[in-house]
Amino acid sequence: MRWRRAPAKINLTLRVVARRADGLHEIESLVAFAGICDWLGYEPGGRLELEVEGPSALEVGPVEGNLVLRAARELAARVPGLALGRFRLIKRLPAAAGMGGGSADAAAALRALAEANGLSVNDDRLREAAAETGADVPACLLPTARMMSSVGDRLGPPVALPRVFALLVNPRVAAPTRHVFEALELPPGSRLQPSEQSLLVPRTDARGIRDWIVSGCNDLEPAALRVAPAIGTALEKLSRLPRAVAARMSGSGATCFAVFDSRRDAAAAQKMIAADRPEWWVKATGLG
16 A cells, blocks of 8 residues: 655635625635645555544544545546545545645545556546635645635646745634635625735745735734634744744634744644644644
8 A cells, every 4th residue: 555645724814805696705815834744555456445543533523525535536427437446545644624634635635546547637527626625725736835816726836945844733613614704794796805816925035925925914814813712822822933924824714824044933833732632733833
């Protein structure tokens, strides 16, 4: 069985730019991928199977509804005779936490199936299966920092991030994505002023990108705070950490992060928060 990383996706910035007539919200977001990850094992051959274990296994719900299986079935529907096989998921990331864990798992499954079946990762059928599986799955197919827009299906070119590190904190509360977007209370057909960046970051030099990340925002934070007030506690504690240059929520929450310029500062911050809030999920990691 060969193992693949399914890294956490972090929304370093997130702007809500519209709510379409069909009710879906359009965003613009700089996403990056963390060192912390789930692990997905794959063994080709036989019928489609999935086994889930690990510290967050009980959070993912029934196996039959897992995005790994959904992605495999979406690809099988597009590729006649697709060879499937057995998957084994070690779930380390909190579920439904604003880090795209399920999407990363699904993307890892698609990469495994593509390799086993001689498909390019750029195959249109693979990308179609990813988009049909979930909004974040296309960005996770090639996990590298980039801008994403629309409902997550428009991806910009890779972005060379400066060396930045993060402390990820999840206060173990639920912030369902649908509830957070509903709390925005944007009527269908609303269009807000889009940012100038769209699918491109405004600067290409490391210092400029770093400063842009630090000065960014997540438009979903006020709505998420109404759904899960504990997010506010997490953000307050992160903003007070020594040498933290920014504190923000990822995606629709409830995971929040603080940005640091050194791995040592992020590791020291992890010890502080873990000691203060032992019931929280707390991880220091690099971003790329």
